[in-house]
Amino acid sequence: MFWLYGGGLNGGTIFNTMSNGSYLAAHDVVYVSANYRLGKLGFLYGGNGSTAPGNVGLYDQVMALKWIRENIHSFGGDRDQITVFGESAGSRSISALIVSPETKGLFRRVIMESGANLHYKGRQQHTTDEALVESQTIAKALNCSEDYESNEMLDCLRKRDPKDFSKFQQQFTFPLEGTDFLPISIQQAFQEAKYNKDLDIMAGVNRNEGSALALGGFPQLHHNITDKDFDDMVIKTNTSYHGxxxxxxxxxxxxxxxxxxxxxxxRQAFYAFFGDIHVKCPTYLTAKNYAAKSSSKNGVYMYELTYESKFAKIMGCDEKTMGICHGSELEFVFGLPLWVDKIYPKTHTQLDVDFSLYVMKLWTDFAKYGKPDAQWPQIFDKSLINIKDLNPTNTSRVLDNPFAGDCDDFWITYYFNLC
Incomplete structure (x- = not known):
């Protein structure tokens, strides 16, 4: 199981005690993770064919996968049963790996937790022309040549202190399409059948994805907001999402x-909007379209997490005002209820411990067998949309499609041209 951490493609590290993988490894899997380049150091673009082709952070992930295939047998792993799993930007990366021509045969299964690189059908989130202008702007600010057609600009930038690039960070970085790594969008890849068709997929979201993410990007949400504030925040969102x-x-x-x-x-309405456009609908519609386009032999499963522990509040998510936040599944995926009470006493109940053991078994059984458990139906089954309710109070419950109104009705024409 190869882990890709989140952080907006701007931050994150494998050296995070909250996701060290030791409890997952106890479920008879080999856990692997690798750092990958982030922000401008990972996604600066100098033109196709240049020594900065964009998406080098994603190339780092591919290099790690190639290393795993070549060496994992030495650690007791199976090179033909590699599962890539990730959260947020890690999940967004996975969706890019699925459609990249660079990854054929490198992995067998994926688990996408709260993220996919699905965007407005009318244009890329960030075009290659925009990326070149941005690189020239950075070069000028760092006293380098702006001539990207020669090696002068990139050679100069490589001599700058890496810390100099931090001033150009944004809240989110997006994989760059129209490049060697990502020639086309997910929509076009599905339409032209140019994607990895041999995968089992488990995907999911948390009930209230937008709250924590919106609070990180819109400081006015920490105060009383008005109708005008709502409009201004939607307009600001449009600068990245378009259309x-x-x-x-x-x-x-x-x-x-x-x-x-x-x-x-x-505030709650904006949380819902931002969660839908940034996480929920891209994740759900990517999984749903993969299932619709792929062979019946591929298992595709979808969940919605509807539960959180007291620990979430310590980590900045107050359920009363923010709901089941972005990232709330991680404590259960990585077994935190089994040990973190030594640091934060009385934050987990026995129900939390049992739920974490259950979630880890779902994740690792999917990695081993391609199916999380016998009671979890595929996303398409008997002409129904099946979404697993990830909640310890009823582990067999399947939800009436919670994405029908938002994603299937309102947002579908934003993402896809319907025939």
Whole structure:
């Protein structure tokens, strides 16, 4: 099981005690992780064919996968049963690996936790022309040549202190399409059948993905907000996501808000909007389309986490105001309830411990067998959409599709041209 950490492709490390993999490894799997380059150091673009072809952070992931295939037998692993799993930007990376021509045959299964590189159908999130201009802007700021057609600009940038690039960080970095690593979008890859068709996929999201992510990018959410603030935040979101129609967003996400539009209701509405566009709908629609386009021999499973422990509040997610936040599944995936109470006493119950053991078994059984458990139906089964309710109070419950209204109805035409 090869782990890709999250962090917006701007931050993260394998040296995180919260995701060290030791408890997963106790379930008869080999756990592997690798650092990959991030931010401008990992995604600076100097043109196709240059020594900075963009997406070098993703090339790092591929290099790690090649190393695993060549060497994992020495650690008791099976090179033909590699599962890549990741959260947030790690999951977004996985969706890019699925459609990249650089990855054929490198892995057998994937687990995508809260993220996919699916975006507006009308244009890339970040075009290669925009990426080149951005590289030239950085070069100018660091007193380097802006001539990307020669090696002068890149040679100069490589001599700069890596810390100099931190001032150009953004909240999120996105994989760059139109490049050697990602020639086409996920939509085009599905349409033209140019993707890895031999995978089993498990994907999922947490019920309230937008809260923590939105609070990190929109400081006004920490205070009382108005109708105008809601509009301004949607407009700001459009600078990265493109193609948003403000009035349509308002009509859909404010339809349940009372006429006075209280600050709390507006905040929750924006959380829902941001979670849908950034995490929920890309993850769900990627898994759903993969299942629809692929052979029946490929198992595709989907979950929604609807539970969290007291520990989540310590980590900055207050369930009463933020719900089941982005990243809330990680403590259960990595077995934190089994040991973290030594540091944070009385934050986990026996239910949390049992749930974590259950989740780790789901994840590792999927990695070993391609199916998480006998009670979890595939996303398409008997003409129904099946979403597993990941909750310890009822481990056999399958939800009525929680993404039907938002993703299947409202957002589907944003992402795909429907025939």
């Amino acid at each position: 948003l129609e403000l009035q349509q967003v308002r009509q859909f996400y404010l339809k349940e808000v009372n006429k006075n539009h209280s600050s709390d209701e507006l």
